[in-house]
Amino acid sequence: MADNKFLVSFSPHTRDPLTTDKVMMFVVLALVPSILVSVYVYGFYAVKTYALAVIFCLGLEALFLKIRKLPVTVRDNSALVTAVLLAMNMPPSPPWWLVLAGSFVAIIISKQVFGGLGQNPFNPALVGRVFLLIAWPAEMTSWIEPSTLKSGFMFDAVSTATPLGQIKSEIISSGHIVSTGMADISDLFIGTVSGCLGGDSAIAVLIGGLFLIWKRIIKWHIPFTYLATVFVLTGLYWLISPEKTLNPLQHIFAGGLMLGAFFMATDYVTCPMTIRGQILFGFGCGLLTVVIRLFGGYPEGVAFSILIMNAVTPLIDNYMRPASFGEVKS
Amino acid sequence: MPFFGFRGGVHPDYNKGATSGKPIEVMPVKEGALYGVPLAQHIGAPAKPLVAKNQEVKAGELIGQAAGFISANIHAPVSGRVVALQSLPHPVSGKTAGIIIEASGEQDEILPVNVSEKFQETVLNAGIVGLGGATFPSNVKLSPPKKVDTLLLNGAECEPYLTCDHRLMLEKTEEIIKGADLIRRALNIENLIIGIEENKADALEAFGKFASSYKFELVPLEVKYPQGGEKQLIKACLNRTVPEGMLPLEVGVIVHNVGTCLAVYDAVENKKPLIERVVTVTGAVKEPKNLLVRVGTPVQDIIDYCGGFLGEPRKVVMGGPMMGFALSNLDVPMMKGTSGILVFREEDLPDLKQCNCIRCGRCVDVCPMGLIPSVMDRFVVREMYESLADWHVMNCIECGCCSYDCPSRRNLAGGFKTSKREVMKVLKAREAEKNG
Numbered sequence: 001m002a003d004n005k006f007l008v009s010f011s012p013h014t015r016d017p018l019t020t021d022k023v024m025m026f027v028v029l030a031l032v033p034s035i036l037v038s039v040y041v042y043g044f045y046a047v048k049t050y051a052l053a054v055i056f057c058l059g060l061e062a063l064f065l066k067i068r069k070l071p072v073t074v075r076d077n078s079a080l081v082t083a084v085l086l087a088m089n090m091p092p093s094p095p096w097w098l099v100l101a102g103s104f105v106a107i108i109i110s111k112q113v114f115g116g117l118g119q120n121p122f123n124p125a126l127v128g129r130v131f132l133l134i135a136w137p138a139e140m141t142s143w144i145e146p147s148t149l150k151s152g153f154m155f156d157a158v159s160t161a162t163p164l165g166q167i168k169s170e171i172i173s174s175g176h177i178v179s180t181g182m183a184d185i186s187d188l189f190i191g192t193v194s195g196c197l198g199g200d201s202a203i204a205v206l207i208g209g210l211f212l213i214w215k216r217i218i219k220w221h222i223p224f225t226y227l228a229t230v231f232v233l234t235g236l237y238w239l240i241s242p243e244k245t246l247n248p249l250q251h252i253f254a255g256g257l258m259l260g261a262f263f264m265a266t267d268y269v270t271c272p273m274t275i276r277g278q279i280l281f282g283f284g285c286g287l288l289t290v291v292i293r294l295f296g297g298y299p300e301g302v303a304f305s306i307l308i309m310n311a312v313t314p315l316i317d318n319y320m321r322p323a324s325f326g327e328v329k330s
Numbered sequence: 331m332p333f334f335g336f337r338g339g340v341h342p343d344y345n346k347g348a349t350s351g352k353p354i355e356v357m358p359v360k361e362g363a364l365y366g367v368p369l370a371q372h373i374g375a376p377a378k379p380l381v382a383k384n385q386e387v388k389a390g391e392l393i394g395q396a397a398g399f400i401s402a403n404i405h406a407p408v409s410g411r412v413v414a415l416q417s418l419p420h421p422v423s424g425k426t427a428g429i430i431i432e433a434s435g436e437q438d439e440i441l442p443v444n445v446s447e448k449f450q451e452t453v454l455n456a457g458i459v460g461l462g463g464a465t466f467p468s469n470v471k472l473s474p475p476k477k478v479d480t481l482l483l484n485g486a487e488c489e490p491y492l493t494c495d496h497r498l499m500l501e502k503t504e505e506i507i508k509g510a511d512l513i514r515r516a517l518n519i520e521n522l523i524i525g526i527e528e529n530k531a532d533a534l535e536a537f538g539k540f541a542s543s544y545k546f547e548l549v550p551l552e553v554k555y556p557q558g559g560e561k562q563l564i565k566a567c568l569n570r571t572v573p574e575g576m577l578p579l580e581v582g583v584i585v586h587n588v589g590t591c592l593a594v595y596d597a598v599e600n601k602k603p604l605i606e607r608v609v610t611v612t613g614a615v616k617e618p619k620n621l622l623v624r625v626g627t628p629v630q631d632i633i634d635y636c637g638g639f640l641g642e643p644r645k646v647v648m649g650g651p652m653m654g655f656a657l658s659n660l661d662v663p664m665m666k667g668t669s670g671i672l673v674f675r676e677e678d679l680p681d682l683k684q685c686n687c688i689r690c691g692r693c694v695d696v697c698p699m700g701l702i703p704s705v706m707d708r709f710v711v712r713e714m715y716e717s718l719a720d721w722h723v724m725n726c727i728e729c730g731c732c733s734y735d736c737p738s739r740r741n742l743a744g745g746f747k748t749s750k751r752e753v754m755k756v757l758k759a760r761e762a763e764k765n766g
């Protein structure tokens with residue numbers, strides 16, 4: 001037995017303290033400001049939606065792994081991240097079965113079926129969102145008037161439209177924007193506009209995103225190129241025909257763009273690993289978002305854009321391999 | 331002198347405090363103790379044994395003859411009697427041929443090496459190999475087939491825990507410089523650069539005093555692992571990139587570890603063969619030390635000399651924590667390339683529980699060789715050696731940065747190390763196909 005006394009493993013024998021479960025926890029932590037804003041704005045609805053998503057996502061993952069007799073790895077916290085992001089991508093007060101359906105598609109169909117952690121080609125929360133949008137468009141777009149915590153508890157929700165949705169339908173019906181003051185920059189910034197549960201507060205998302213960059217959990221390349229691309233392209237369009245679209249600042253603060261750029265486009269599993277690849281990825285996301293927002297029939301476009309770029313990620317990673325040290329071109 | 335730096339790298343905890351202030355102590359030869367001297371303590375062919383069982387040997391006597399061009403001489407580390415020629419435990423290959431010598435009571439004398447007219451021959455006679463860890467026979471490195479314009483002295487000691495080079499630089503400053511000067515003059519090299527990591531301010535100061543009299547440039551190096559990797563060091567100090575698959579020679583540089591320079595000095599000036607070296611013994615031992623130890627001393631004896639274990643040992647590493655080897659038992663002998671003996675308890679060790687790669691890209695960011703470890707890892711797992719070759723796994727220097735930084739604790743560097751042999755076959759086959 002003397003030979004088994006000592007642990008023999010490959011070098012290195014020391015490791016960085018950061019482990020995958022901690023990485024995921026950092027992401028959740030970075031989402032806390034956004035969660036708080038949504039709870040402030042939608043009150044009890046928000047709490048309920050987050051709670052349901054967390055229970056369903058973690059529960060389904062554990063159940064699936066149990067049934068397949070695989071180690072239950074729920075504690076890697078990746079399902080928690082998916083749960084929070086999925087909830088944020090739903091309307092503020094979805095029925096419980098909608099959350100369950102979304103969780104099922106996100107965790108089981110788009111993650112576990114592909115082999116679990118790290119194996120999914122598409123961002124699970126976004127697949128969940130897009131599936132629900134297609135399957136239950138009415139439920140997924142039943143926006144309610146943002147109100148304060150108090151009124152939220154009193155269930156006096158008033159249904160309303162999102163700024164981007166409102167403008168899209170105005171342009172479709174009358175060719176130009178009718179309502180003014182619809183997307184006031186400061187409202188967009190703070191998040192007191194109607195829309196999905198979370199991520200409408202640009203400032204809250206920004207705080208979390210910058211925290212992740214500071215902690216070196218994510219790099220700045222994707223969010224920056226994504227936002228810059230949207231800003232520049234919508235800016236050009238706005239300069240040409242200001243009556244047809246919002247100004248570029250409104251564009252980058254409206255809808256799920258901020259959340260998408262900092263938290264979903266940067267999802268490790270589904271974005272490229274090299275810096276050059278990430279810059280291309282961010283640009284692609286931005287371009288697609290602008291095309292959908294300006295020329296498509298759908299007001300948003302962030303989810304679709306990121307999913308399309310997710311599909312391109314393996315290609316980017318394959319063909320944009322950086323030169324290895326001292327590589328001699330042959 | 332500008333500092334160019336290199337891409338990638340990591341910043342592990344350095345943990346050098348326990349020994350960096352401790353002067354080098356000589357571990358005496360113990361009468362009756364057994365010294366197991368491996369015949370392969372270097373890269374290349376094992377030496378050919380020259381002694382028979384029961385033969386009496388003197389310390390410094392040649393007992394293993396370099397066999398072939400890339401090989402090194404082995405000398406008796408102690409005076410005594412050869413008790414056996416048998417295999418010895420080896421940290422990498424498991425077993426290796428060796429000579430076991432029982433030390434006698436008479437240890438005053440060390441036989442001098444034959445100092446020859448030709449510098450390289452003296453180095454060969456003294457059995458000198460690269461003491462930084464690579465253990466490449468020094469005489470080969472000192473016979474460049476090409477013009478060399480710069481001799482770069484590696485005093486980075488970027489591996490955590492290790493302080494043996496640091497202590498040598500403080501205690502043997504002038505000898506090291508003289509050794510480097512010998513090399514420089516023998517090879518007619520114009521520039522001498524000495525690179526020392528900034529965290530060794532006292533060593534920088536000690537060397538600084540000689541900079542003008544010996545005409546060398548002193549470069550304070552950024553504290554980053556693997557600053558002491560040959561190619562990284564050359565990039566950082568000279569901004570020259572050694573082409574993939576080539577030696578530093580290709581860009582006119584020879585890199586030598588400071589300890590090797592000292593060995594060269596000792597061989598030429600003091601006629602001393604390489605039979606001992608300084609090793610840092612630290613971690614969970616009662617008295618961490620920098621010890622001058624004879625080659626062949628079993629690790630167990632060294633640890634005993636340092637007061638034994640502190641607590642319950644769980645892992646014993648030979649070398650540094652980033653590139654060293656975990657030992658399965660303590661009979662493994664001290665070798666020329668052994669720079670450290672580190673003892674870890676359960677609580678000192680990281681949790682190595684693996685999970686799937688999350689494609690976070692950290693390994694890519696830290697790889698100093700510009701590789702994509704996460705993708706290569708997929709190929710290792712699936713034994714796709716063709717693809718591994720295409721993704722330049724042979725350029726991997728096995729520094730361990732990728733594994734160090736991987737939050738999913740993938741065995742990246744270890745996998746590349748073990749796959750290289752298969753990849754070599756692939757490359758050979760390709761070469762053969764090209765040629766006919």
Ligand code: SF4
Nearest residue numbers: 687688690691693736
């Ligand atoms: S560091 Fe580990 S988890 Fe991250 S990409 Fe590399 S192998 Fe995958």
Ligand code: SF4
Nearest residue numbers: 697726727729730732
């Ligand atoms: S071990 Fe190899 S692949 Fe990993 S960081 Fe070092 S050079 Fe790169």
